[in-house]
Amino acid sequence: MKCKKCGEKAVIKLRAHNISLCAPHFQEFFERRVSEAIKKYSLLSLHDKILVAVSGGKDSLNTWFLLKKLGYKADALHIDLGIDEYSKKSREKTEKFAHKIKGNLKIVELKEEVGFTLPHLAKREGRKACATCGLIKRYLMNREALNGSYSAIATGHNLDDETAVLLSNLLNWKMGYLGRQSPLLPSWHPKLAKKIKPLCEVTERESAAYAILNQIDYIYEDCPFSQGATTIFLKGILNQIEEKSPGTKIRFYREFQQKARSLFEEEKMSLSECPTCGLPTTHPPCAFCRLKSRLLQKEGKSK
Amino acid sequence: MKCKKCGEKAVIKLRAHNISLCAPHFQEFFERRVSEAIKKYSLLSLHDKILVAVSGGKDSLNTWFLLKKLGYKADALHIDLGIDEYSKKSREKTEKFAHKIKGNLKIVELKEEVGFTLPHLAKREGRKACATCGLIKRYLMNREALNGSYSAIATGHNLDDETAVLLSNLLNWKMGYLGRQSPLLPSWHPKLAKKIKPLCEVTERESAAYAILNQIDYIYEDCPFSQGATTIFLKGILNQIEEKSPGTKIRFYREFQQKARSLFEEEKMSLSECPTCGLPTTHPPCAFCRLKSRLLQKEGKSK
Numbered sequence: 001m002k003c004k005k006c007g008e009k010a011v012i013k014l015r016a017h018n019i020s021l022c023a024p025h026f027q028e029f030f031e032r033r034v035s036e037a038i039k040k041y042s043l044l045s046l047h048d049k050i051l052v053a054v055s056g057g058k059d060s061l062n063t064w065f066l067l068k069k070l071g072y073k074a075d076a077l078h079i080d081l082g083i084d085e086y087s088k089k090s091r092e093k094t095e096k097f098a099h100k101i102k103g104n105l106k107i108v109e110l111k112e113e114v115g116f117t118l119p120h121l122a123k124r125e126g127r128k129a130c131a132t133c134g135l136i137k138r139y140l141m142n143r144e145a146l147n148g149s150y151s152a153i154a155t156g157h158n159l160d161d162e163t164a165v166l167l168s169n170l171l172n173w174k175m176g177y178l179g180r181q182s183p184l185l186p187s188w189h190p191k192l193a194k195k196i197k198p199l200c201e202v203t204e205r206e207s208a209a210y211a212i213l214n215q216i217d218y219i220y221e222d223c224p225f226s227q228g229a230t231t232i233f234l235k236g237i238l239n240q241i242e243e244k245s246p247g248t249k250i251r252f253y254r255e256f257q258q259k260a261r262s263l264f265e266e267e268k269m270s271l272s273e274c275p276t277c278g279l280p281t282t283h284p285p286c287a288f289c290r291l292k293s294r295l296l297q298k299e300g301k302s303k
Numbered sequence: 304m305k306c307k308k309c310g311e312k313a314v315i316k317l318r319a320h321n322i323s324l325c326a327p328h329f330q331e332f333f334e335r336r337v338s339e340a341i342k343k344y345s346l347l348s349l350h351d352k353i354l355v356a357v358s359g360g361k362d363s364l365n366t367w368f369l370l371k372k373l374g375y376k377a378d379a380l381h382i383d384l385g386i387d388e389y390s391k392k393s394r395e396k397t398e399k400f401a402h403k404i405k406g407n408l409k410i411v412e413l414k415e416e417v418g419f420t421l422p423h424l425a426k427r428e429g430r431k432a433c434a435t436c437g438l439i440k441r442y443l444m445n446r447e448a449l450n451g452s453y454s455a456i457a458t459g460h461n462l463d464d465e466t467a468v469l470l471s472n473l474l475n476w477k478m479g480y481l482g483r484q485s486p487l488l489p490s491w492h493p494k495l496a497k498k499i500k501p502l503c504e505v506t507e508r509e510s511a512a513y514a515i516l517n518q519i520d521y522i523y524e525d526c527p528f529s530q531g532a533t534t535i536f537l538k539g540i541l542n543q544i545e546e547k548s549p550g551t552k553i554r555f556y557r558e559f560q561q562k563a564r565s566l567f568e569e570e571k572m573s574l575s576e577c578p579t580c581g582l583p584t585t586h587p588p589c590a591f592c593r594l595k596s597r598l599l600q601k602e603g604k605s606k
Contacts, residue, residue, distance in 0.1 A: 170473055171544065171551055173558040233547055237540055241474065244536055248474055255476040263566040 012209050015246035023213050030210045034066055034198050041183045041257070043196040044152060050074040051150040051193070053141050054097075054105070056090030058211040058218040059156030059199055061097050065216060067154060067198065068101065074154070075104040077144050079137055082110050082117025083224060090219045097216065106148075108140050114292050122225060124298065129225055132291065139288040143279060145193040157197040160204040163249045164234040166256060179264035182257065189271045189280040201250060204235075315512050318549035326516050333513045337369055337501050344486045344560070346499040347455060353377040354453040354496070356444050357400075357408070359393030361514040361521040362459030364400050366501055368519060370457060371404065377457070378407040380447050382440055385413050385420025386527060393522045400519065409451075411443050417595050425528060427601065432528055435594065442591035446582060448496040460500040463507040466552045467537040469559060482567035485560065492574045492583040504553060507538075 001010040003022035010020035014029075021029055038044050050067055054060040054076045067074040078094045081087050091107065098105035111117050114136070122129035145153050162181070169177045185195040199207060211218055226232060241248050273279065274286035281287065304313040306325035313323035317332075324332055341347050353370060357363040357379045370377040381397045384390050394410065401408035414420050417439070425432035448456050465484070472480045488498040502510060514521055529535060544551050576582065577589035584590070 171555050173555070173562050175562060230548075234544075237543060240540060241537075245533075252474050252476070259476050259478060 011213075012206075014206070016203075016242070016250055017247070026209065027213055030202060030206060031066060031069070033202050035070055037183065037201045038070075038196075038198055041200075043184050043198060044072060046071065048072065048151045049149065050152045050154050050196075051141070051145045051148060052076045052154045053137070053156070054078050054094050055156070056093040056097075056219045057156065058216065059158050059161075059204075059207050061094070061156075061216050061218050062207055062211055062214075063154050063156045063198055064097075064103060065101060065214065068103065075106070075148070075150070077141060078105060078107050079140055080107055080109045080111075081133065083119055086219075086221060086224055087118075089221075093217055093219050097218075106144060108144065110136065113140065114295055116295060118225070121295075124295070130229065133225070135287050135291065139279070139286070142192060143277075146191050146279070150193050151187075153193045153195045155195065155197055156199055156207075158199045158202055158204050158207050159249055159253060160235050160238065161231070162197070162200050163238050163253050164231045166253065167234050167238060168230060175264050178261065182261060191273070191278075191280050192271075201253070203249065314516070315509075317509070319506075319545070319553055320550070329512065330516055333505060333509060334369060334372070336505050338373055340486065340504045341373075341499075341501055344503075346487050346501060347375060349374065351375065351454045352452065353455045353457050353499075354444070354448045354451060355379045355457045356440070356459070357381050357397050358459070359396040359400075359522045360459065361519065362461050362464075362502055362507075362510050364397070364459075364519050364521050365510055365514055365517075366457050366459045367400075367406060368404060368517065370501065371406065378409070378451070378453070380444060381408060381410050382443055383410055383412045383414075384436065386422055389522075389524060389527055390421075392524075396520055396522050400521075409447060411447065413439065416443065417598055419598060421528070424598075427598070433532065436528070438590050438594065442582070442589070445495060446580075449494050449582070453496050454490075456496050456498045458498065458500055459502055459510075461502045461505055461507050461510050462552055462556060463538050463541065464534070465500070465503050466541050466556050467534045469556065470537050470541060471533060478567050481564065485564060494576070494581075494583050495574075504556070506552065 001013060001020045002008065003010045003025050004019040005025040006022060008022040011023050012026050013020045044050070050072055052060065052064040052067065052074050054064055056078070064074055064076050076094075076098065078091060080091050094105065095107075097103075110121075114121075116124075118129070118133055121132060125132045141153050144150075162183075166178075166181060168174075169181060183197045183200040187194040202210075210216075222232070238249055269282045271280040271282060272284055274281045274284050274289055276285045276289040279286055279288075285293075304316060304323045305311065306313045306328050307322045308328040309325060311325040314326050315329050316323045347353070353375055355363065355367040355370065355377050357367055359381070363379075367377055367379050379397075379401065381394060383394050397408065398410075400406075413424075417424070419427075421432070421436055424435060428435045444456050447453075465486075469481075469484060471477075472484060486500045486503040490497040505513075525535070541552055572585045574583040574585060575587055577584045577587050577592055579588045579592040582589055582591075588596075
């Protein structure tokens, strides 16, 4: 297997693009795809100040690494969810990586924020644990972006994440979600930073290869609470389709953005400020403050 | 396993509907679903004169059987493609069934129409054989409907067929196809009958069970040329999704029809009459007459 660009020994075969590449040419390929996505979807300008949400996984560490490499001002936020060994390891990898690239990293601990770790919360919330965790992470990202005057929040969602969610939204015809499933969620309130997904057009496999080639030491494990999640199942389904017909994932995603997304109406919601914390919300007090007070009440009762 | 309606021994479990049913109650269920689809999608009135395209498979035979049972005027057309044993068996089953239900059946032979059987055509057309076969069948159905003054052509497409095509059209964002993927394709020229799919909301498995319970002797085999077809692959994919989350197929299809289909623009094409055969076409002479003359030319050359 030889590199299509230089004829040297290839390290990866990309069936969707019908090429094999050596390590330097694969890195070039990967970086070009990310910077082309940033340009095509107008994700960033060089004036933006970016806060990258880093979990310690390959995608978010790659995002931080690459945004800095491409010349953007990018700091990072890690949310320590308190999920036993998993969170400890995730935090360690993130801190080591920040040190290595001399990046500014802020850590926020769930336990300090709401008084509970995620496993504790999961026991109380049952099947809603993943939804609650999502709510908390979105809130903390928005708050930290506002406090640090960041204009953009970057997440590590890759093509596999995006197509799995797209397929799920189509199977259930979630019209509002389809309307706003974009690599760019513009800021629609002065207190909310825009949200961007620079890795939206590279696959999970490409992202893993890029991390390994750049000696980025990341956490391999999925969150223990995500076992059996629909998104993971649908990723497997899309991998079967990709195996049978290479290139389907990228076509499915790109053509959705180009031709179809605008057909689905975006839900426009009016925002006001939460009387408790001051952050924008559709239904004040905001979901995070409501969650916090609910948790405190429950805790009071159970004592 | 007991019937949810009467407590007798159930013969089938329908996970999508969370019920088990005995033979008579399953038949009632199946017939109600078909007649409800006919009503909901305004497929037919009792004034319609229907030509059912019957292949000899469970779905088309069920369609004919059930339309007659529901009180509609329904005759049938079988196209003998000349695919060796497969076509012989299909034709035999169709003829026996027509005799059993005392139905009017017309048989058209591909060999007589274009001078070649399908295997012969497939050798000449290569990978396009399925597309060519589709073109031929559509043409002959339209022609026979016109000649017999039928107002509707019914086909046996079931929920599995429809969702597999829907998924394929979404993966490739075929906007025009999505706009017209409907159980009802209205007549848009005086010489074209409307096309309807009465079984669109029952699954392949339900259709097989209905045929067996009604002692309808049908051909089990798929067309030998359909091996490896994308539709068959995507049916397998959707079965995996259905297994994990029962009810997905019917929801995916129904909500597409209710909420999404109208968003995709239907391709409006102007029709004129073919100077050779007189049937409506977008690009005269019609594709069928062009195919015929192409085949005749090739045959002349190869002699």
